[in-house]
Amino acid sequence: MSYNKYINSENATRCEATNMDANEVLRRYAAGERNFRQADWRGISLAKANLSGVDLSGAHLNNADLSNSDLSSANLNWAGLKGANFSGANLKGAKMPNGRMHNDRLESANYFFS
Numbered sequence: 001m002s003y004n005k006y007i008n009s010e011n012a013t014r015c016e017a018t019n020m021d022a023n024e025v026l027r028r029y030a031a032g033e034r035n036f037r038q039a040d041w042r043g044i045s046l047a048k049a050n051l052s053g054v055d056l057s058g059a060h061l062n063n064a065d066l067s068n069s070d071l072s073s074a075n076l077n078w079a080g081l082k083g084a085n086f087s088g089a090n091l092k093g094a095k096m097p098n099g100r101m102h103n104d105r106l107e108s109a110n111y112f113f114s
Helices: 022-030
Strands: none
């Protein structure tokens, strides 16, 4: 099965601390996986990715590029977001580290807390 329609290699970079790169993340997501709890995605580039409903609770997303991504209904509870780029991302219904739910698309967001 080809996952090329889900993967934009231009936006794919390798995570700093793991062997999982953006292509692998998108391949697993396309195969139906949504549980990426405590994943180490520091520095990964998933700009414009569709990750709706993904569970990233406790994940390390420091310096990740998630700009213009669809993270609607995502679970980001306890996630480390220092320096993560969510510019233009759809976070409608996402559970954020502070326990609150986002209700809109962020036009410009850059998180500097962990």
